[in-house]
Each structure stands twice: as structure tokens, then as C-alpha cells.
Amino acid sequence: MMETDKMSTASSVGAAERRPLLQALVIERRILFGCTCFTGLCTFLWIAAVCTKKWVHIEGGNGIYNAKTGRYFMSSDTGVWEMCRYVFQPSNNTAPPQLNITGLKGAFQTKCTNYLAPPVVYPKDLAYDINIANYVRTMISFGIISLFVMAMGCGFSMYTFKNPRYMFKRLAAGIHFISTSCTFVVVQVMMSAVEDMKKIEIIYPAKAYHYYNISFFLAWFVVLVNFFAAASFLWYSRKRKGDKAATDELAMADEPTIIGR
Template identity: 25%
Template sequence: MKKMSVKSVKRDASTSTLGHDEARKPLMAAYMFQRRVLLGCSVLMALSLIIWIIAIATDRWIIITGGGGIFIPETRRFFMASHSGLWRHCRETKTPNALPNSTVIRNFTSFAFTNVGLVNNAKMNMSHMEFIDDFRYENVTFPLKNFTQEAKKRMFAHWIRNDEPEFQTLKAAFQSLELSSEKSRKALNPSSAKPIAINPLDIQNAKERKTFGNALQEVVVNSTNYNFVIPESGQAAIFENWNKIDQVLNLLWAYFRDLGIPPYVLNENGVVLQLVPPIPPKKQRLAYGYDYVPSTRCKYIDMFSNAKALRNEPAYDDTLLDYIRTQASFACITVFVMSLGSVFSFYTFMNPRYMFKRLAGGIHLVSASTALVVIQVLFASIDYTKEHLFYSYPDGAELTYGFGVYLAWFTFAVNIVCGIMFIWYSGKKKGSKAPTDEIAMADEPTIMGR
């Protein structure tokens, strides 16, 4: 009887253990499924981190195309296309250079030095010429009643030599005597109406209709006749026979700018008259008396430009730079947070405690949020550019998003999904709910000792 009792106890224990293991099989199957899902999420997170780095490194986020070409008055070029990212901007243009033997109307700025370095070098070279010394000592009696030829020569000489006090004195006299009339003020203040495009090939019609008034002048430079459009206020500032001195034509735009004279000409209603060459041909460079020179310029964005640098960069302003700095900052923050999230994702396989899964899931959701900030700020910067920066987003241009934006959206989606999955599978598995005793112990409360 005694032996039978022992065997009976052993049989009961064996049956109980077997039943317990059988009961845990579905829990183990579910647990292994969860591990496979979370392992897939962890690998996907590591992949999305690499994809995010590729996305923020590329300059193919925003692509703007100008079709056959959009003329930009500030640079006298046709905008063809541009593409940019968080750090770099590339712009494709075609510059219509009128051929020497072509009969077209030219803006005086077509020969101008627009680069600050070239202007300063030309001024330095000219400052040592004999005629500049002669101009500096022209007899001018103050206060001026009329802005004479002598005053014009002295003002130009002081500008060339960077004699700031003398130049400012003559500039004030010039503005008071020549730019203070009602007619002059109208010529300096354009209306908000869209500029009127003028065909530079139709010289005869422009002369007969006096489209540009006295601003259209026939000037001989280096034995070649040119039809230049020079604002009347600019003609009042420059001395006689200026066209016979080398490089004066190249410096006129910078000189007029420092005198406060705009490079455009207005009609009687204050609308800007804009010389617009024909649209560049698709394949050949030479057409319509112009040489359309293609160029591509890529540069890294100076995120901390000063006010002086921004004046020479029509593609940006302070507000747009604020957007760009925000994008760049959150892009870097996202890299750091995603790296941290990937580390904790893989660590959950070494330590199955529920809190590490929740931590990894929370970090993934935070990195999704920072990635979304980058995307949303990008869209806000595009809207601002459309409304305020014609140079970067000309009227008639078309916008498309490059693969950088799609990679960013992919990264955001992966972070959201992985964050939700880690939190979803982070429930406590204690006691009979755990597939193994080890996992059950891992999710038990821990008392931290001293």
C-alpha cells in the first residue's frame, strides 16, 4: 500500500508538470512571434537610421523647374531649374549674352561687374590712374547750386578711391539737386504692378514710340555702337565722355547703386520696363543674336549670414534662414534619438524586462516627432519662399519633391510603427502569463537596495 501511494504521487506530479508545460506552449509561441516582430522592427529601425542619414545628406528635397526658362531681372539670367536640401542649394541658369555684332537694346547692367570682389579690384586698379587724380582736384564751390560736370567728376573720383566723407557730401548734394523733383521721385519708386516685358530685338519700334524716353541712348564703347538703356537719373550722375574710359561701363551699376539710383526704368505709370530676351532654345546656344551660356552653381547654405552678405544673396532672407536652421537642427537631433532608439531596441533581446521595451518604443515615437518637425518646417519654408522670394521661386515655376522627402516620410512611418509595436508588446508577463520562469522573474517588481 505504501509503495502504491508513492507511485501514485509521482504519477500525479509528472502529469501536473506535463500539463503545465502544455499550457505554456501557446504562450511561448506568442512570445516567439513577438520577438520576431520586434527583431524585424529593430532591424528596420537600424535601416531607417541609415536611410535618414542619406536623406538629410542629399540635396534632392525640393526641385523647382522653370520650363523653357524664366527671366530673372536681378541677375539677367533665365532660371532653368534648381534643387536643394537641408545644407546645399544648386541652381541651373542660362545667361543671354548679346553678341558683339548683334543689334539689340541692352541694359547698361549687361556689362556690369556684379561680384563684390571684381568691383573692388576694378576700383583699386582705376584709383591709380592719372585722370582720377585730376578729377579729385576739380574746382567745386560749396554749397552747390547746380550739380556741374566738375562735381560729377569729383564725386566719381572719391567713390573710386573710397574717400567716404567727401563722397557722402557730394552724394547728398546730388540727391538734393537732381533727385528731389517730383519727376525724379516718380522715376525711383516703381508701382507694385507686374513689369512690362520689352523685346530687345525691336529697336525701331522702341525708338519710334519712345518706350524708354531719354533713357535709351546710343553709346560708342571701344569703337562699337550700342543701344543702352540708362536711367535718366543715372545719366545726371555720370560725367561727359565716360564711355571713352575703360571699365567705367563695368562699374556703372555699382556706382548707381551706391548713389541710390535703381537700375530699372519706369513708364509714365510707374511700371518697370523690363528687357526680356527671347526664351533660350532647347539645344543650341546661339540664337536671336544672343549666346545663351548655361551654368550650374552649387553652394552650401551659409546658415549664419550677416546682414551685408544677405543683401548680396537674393535667394535668402532672415526668415528663410530661420526655417533652414530649424530643419538642420532637428535633422541632427533625429539622428541622435534614432541611434539611441536602435541601441535600446536590440538591448531588449538581452534583457526581456518590459520597461526596456517601453523605453525603446517611447524613443521611437520621439524620433518620429522630430522627423515630422523637419518635414513640416520644410513645407512651411516652401510656402514662405513662394510668397516672398521671387528669385528662388519665380512666377510660373513648378515644384516637385525629390527622393529626400520620400525617404524622410519613410523614416517617419517606420519610427511610428516600431514605436507602437514596442509599446504594444511591452505588457508584463508574470506568473502563469509568462512562457518561462526566467521571463516571469524578469517582469517581477525589483526592490532597489542601498
């Protein structure tokens, strides 16, 4: 008898009254569908960002001489776990250092440092710093966690279209918020790592300058998309029962339900 009363209450609203609700439902579905598609895309963008060395570029101009290595620092590209420095090695190390490499004979070289490796692997690599390595481990940990959480959030977002009950939208919103937090941590830790790099002459010479590269901005895009998805699913997770629902199906979906064993 109770179920019959619920059905009659949900069906008592006329088509004219529900027309604005149906229009709002169409907009809601489009927004949530767009959020779901973008979060799925962000999963692949996040993989691309983490796997490339285009987060931070440090520029040395025409070369900055380093007395410890006898080389000229040209530039470097830093990723989540590896930094590659581009240096100029003069052919005559006994010559007095110049302001830049103009007129010098030598060869350009690439020196890469993998911060995931233990310190004993690079006993002679002056670019290896234990503080930077700790930053790298933090970024890798949160990067992997956020990848799995993003994939999970995309799956739950798709499930909300099959089951429109409000609790599943709130669950999807919570997962997207966790993805936002994890990816934001990676971005912030990278910015902190750059500040520590400024203290290491071989990595960041005094006259050098840096700018953030494409992978860094891809990471920020992932953060913002996940935040917007979390806010959207949370906003549209309100209960809509009776005459507040656009269809009878939605009205019944938000009615109190006793979950069986």
C-alpha cells in the same frame, strides 16, 4: 520562501498551455527584431537624406526670365541647408527678354546658396532670405537631435533582447517616439519653407512648379519606421506574469523588483 512560491507558480503551467504563448513570443521577437534592424538602417538613411539636396525640386521648364538678374531660371534643387539654382545666362544682356531660351546664345550656370552662412556673406545674393535661413536652422537642429536619439533608440532596442523586462521595452518605445517627433518636425518645416519660397521670385518664379524629391520621401520613411517601432515596443511592453508568460524567465522578469543602490 517568497521566491520559491513565485518559481512554483511560474512552473505550474504545462507545455500544452504554453505552446500558443511560445508561438506568440516568436512572432513578437521577430517583429521587434525587424523594428530594431529598420531603425538602425534609418539612422544611415537619415544621414543620407539630410546631406543631399534632393528634397524639393522647382522646375522652370524652358526657362523663366528674371529682370533683376537678367537670367533665365531653369530649375533648382533644395536640401536641408543649401539650394542650387540652374540658370541660363544670355551672352547679350541688352537684348529684350524672350519667353524662353530658344534661339538664345549663352551659358548654363549653377548658383548655390548656403543658408547656414550669415547674411553678410551673401550681400548680393538675392536668393538668401532670412526667413528661409531660420527654417534651415530649425531643420538642422532637429535633424542632429533626431540622429542621436535614433542611435540611442536602436541601442536600447537591442538591449531589450538581453533583458526582457517590460520597463526597458517602454523606454525603447519612448525613445522611438521622440525620434518620430523630431524627424516629423524636419519634414513639416521643409514643407513650410517651400510655401515661403513661393513669395520670392528669384527662388520660385510665378510660372514654376515644384515636387518633392527622393530625400523627402526617405525622411517620411524614417518617420513612419520610427512610429511603427514606437508602437510595437509599447504594445509588447505589457506585463506577463505567472501563467501569462511564455517561459519561466519571462515570468520572473516581470515580477516586482526592488532596484538596489
